[in-house]
Amino acid sequence: MATLFTLIPSSNSTFLNPFKTTQHSKLHFATPSPTFKNPLSIRCFRPPETDTPPEIQKFWGWLSDKGIISPKCPVKPGIVPEGLGLVAQKDISRNEVVLEVPQKFWINPDTVAASEIGSVCNGLKPWVSVALFLMREKKLGNSSSWKPYIDILPDSTNSTIYWSEEELSELQGSQLLNTTLGVKELVANEFAKLEEEVLVPHKQLFPFDVTQDDFFWAFGMLRSRAFTCLEGQSLVLIPLADLWVQQANHSPDITAPKYAWEIRGAGLFSRELVFSLRNPTPVKAGDQVLIQYDLNKSNAELALDYGLTESRSERNAYTLTLEIPESDSFYGDKLDIAESNGMGESAYFDIVLEQPLPANMLPYLRLVALGGEDAFLLESIFRNSIWGHLDLPISPANEELICQVIRDACTSALSGYSTTIAEDEKLLAEGDIDPRLEIAITIRLGEKKVLQQIDEEFKEREMELGGYEYYQERRLKDLGLAGAQGEKLPWIGEV
Numbered sequence: 217m218a219t220l221f222t223l224i225p226s227s228n229s230t231f232l233n234p235f236k237t238t239q240h241s242k243l244h245f246a247t248p249s250p251t252f253k254n255p256l257s258i259r260c261f262r263p264p265e266t267d268t269p270p271e272i273q274k275f276w277g278w279l280s281d282k283g284i285i286s287p288k289c290p291v292k293p294g295i296v297p298e299g300l301g302l303v304a305q306k307d308i309s310r311n312e313v314v315l316e317v318p319q320k321f322w323i324n325p326d327t328v329a330a331s332e333i334g335s336v337c338n339g340l341k342p343w344v345s346v347a348l349f350l351m352r353e354k355k356l357g358n359s360s361s362w363k364p365y366i367d368i369l370p371d372s373t374n375s376t377i378y379w380s381e382e383e384l385s386e387l388q389g390s391q392l393l394n395t396t397l398g399v400k401e402l403v404a405n406e407f408a409k410l411e412e413e414v415l416v417p418h419k420q421l422f423p424f425d426v427t428q429d430d431f432f433w434a435f436g437m438l439r440s441r442a443f444t445c446l447e448g449q450s451l452v453l454i455p456l457a458d459l460w461v462q463q464a465n466h467s468p469d470i471t472a473p474k475y476a477w478e479i480r481g482a483g484l485f486s487r488e489l490v491f492s493l494r495n496p497t498p499v500k501a502g503d504q505v506l507i508q509y510d511l512n513k514s515n516a517e518l519a520l521d522y523g524l525t526e527s528r529s530e531r532n533a534y535t536l537t538l539e540i541p542e543s544d545s546f547y548g549d550k551l552d553i554a555e556s557n558g559m560g561e562s563a564y565f566d567i568v569l570e571q572p573l574p575a576n577m578l579p580y581l582r583l584v585a586l587g588g589e590d591a592f593l594l595e596s597i598f599r600n601s602i603w604g605h606l607d608l609p610i611s612p613a614n615e616e617l618i619c620q621v622i623r624d625a626c627t628s629a630l631s632g633y634s635t636t637i638a639e640d641e642k643l644l645a646e647g648d649i650d651p652r653l654e655i656a657i658t659i660r661l662g663e664k665k666v667l668q669q670i671d672e673e674f675k676e677r678e679m680e681l682g683g684y685e686y687y688q689e690r691r692l693k694d695l696g697l698a699g700a701q702g703e704k705l706p707w708i709g710e711v
């Protein structure tokens with residue numbers, strides 16, 4: 217029954233689909249923190265502060281020259297513990313608009329299409345074309361009109377896509393390791409395609425070396441900064457707005473992004489679009505303006521996208537993949553039942569720490585495990601009612617099988633990690649750890665806790681097998697054919 221249950225990585229990426237791969241690709245990464253190069257002095261609205269790096273001053277001057285910000289702008293980029301952030305220049309109340317960025321300063325697939333490389337980007341995936349644009353602008357250096365923006369972008373983040381092999385080894389056994397390797401492989405494949413189809417044939421547009429590392433840099437920038445849930449926009453980089461830092465550990469005051477930003481019409485007849493950012497919670501002058509990037513992302517997703525994790529227990533999740541094996545003699549019937557109930561041959565269940573099992577997980581498991589004396593339930597006569605029956609235990613054999621399969625899978629997954637929960641907890645308690653190691657420990661600890669929780673839940677089910685009411689008893693009761701204790705009366709056959 218091993219095929220009943222497989223554990224695969226999951227990634228609800230901001231702009232990529234989930235990956236199913238465990239293949240390794242070559243890794244090349246380094247330089248974790250933002251660096252500021254090219255010392256230059258520029259005009260800015262406020263007197264330059266002595267500790268403000270020249271790149272930020274130049275960026276600010278560029279934004280003011282372009283009219284994106286005015287002297288009244290209530291926020292300003294500043295150095296914060298998380299790299300660059302937006303710092304309040306005055307007390308800002310909740311819901312106050314802190315900045316507005318017109319469409320002409322956005323970088324999205326339309327920007328690329330209208331640029332010098334637009335004609336060679338036709339047919340590229342939106343994220344690939346924006347990544348190509350971004351790395352080209354970086355290579356263009358002083359000739360790029362986006363230089364002040366490109367110069368404030370970090371060389372990398374703590375996203376696992378930038379980790380060295382040694383750093384990744386701390387994730388041994390985790391789903392995040394598989395997901396990261398899958399993403400890296402996908403990006404490497406996209407780069408190989410891009411090289412063959414665009415970079416080499418159009419060398420005149422790319423008269424410099426463009427490497428896979430450059431592409432990884434651009435990919436990581438998009439992954440950590442692009443807005444993807446805006447109306448009508450597949451993905452868009454919005455200079456200045458992308459300096460917003462994630463509120464570490466959830467504060468109920470900080471609302472989800474959908475309340476914090478919007479695209480609205482501006483100008484004559486509202487023809488021009490403007491990205492507008494509102495302050496989610498009152499902030500005092502000098503403090504950072506913070507946001508929640510996405511309340512629904514797991515720690516693995518936060519680590520992959522942004523290179524950060526949170527200690528809230530709901531951020532810890534593990535994705536179980538269940539599937540109906542093609543070799544199952546009832547494959548067709550089971551698939552039909554799954555499909556009639558909005559599911560398919562495979563089903564993914566994100567199990568969250570300290571949360572109940574996802575709806576439909578137990579019915580799907582029972583369906584996959586259905587066989588033997590219970591197989592009559594797969595007959596077409598039951599097709600309309602079967603899902604309701606699967607919501608509750610079907611038979612001791614079926615329930616025992618799902619418990620065994622899940623518990624075996626948990627034991628096997630737990631044996632893949634190189635540390636125990638206690639060891640990880642001790643390491644975290646000691647503190648003063650490298651940020652990437654802290655991310656790795658948080659992830660593997662969270663995954664193991666979820667696996668342990670699943671195992672305990674099914675262990676309890678296993679111990680209660682004798683106490684459940686199964687399909688036959690329920691059916692007899694419904695028909696008024698059960699005895700006083702719910703037992704089948706001796707003269708009753710199969711129902």
Ligand SMILES: C[S@@+](CC[C@H](N)C(=O)[O-])C[C@H]1O[C@@H](n2cnc3c(N)ncnc32)[C@H](O)[C@@H]1O
Nearest residue numbers: 298299300373440441458459460461462464522
């Ligand atoms: C949208 S950018 C924000 C601007 C960024 N701080 C910078 O220096 O350019 C997102 C990135 O900021 C950093 N970041 C944001 N919130 C953070 C947090 N709470 N803890 C650590 N790093 C954070 C991460 O590197 C993340 O990938």
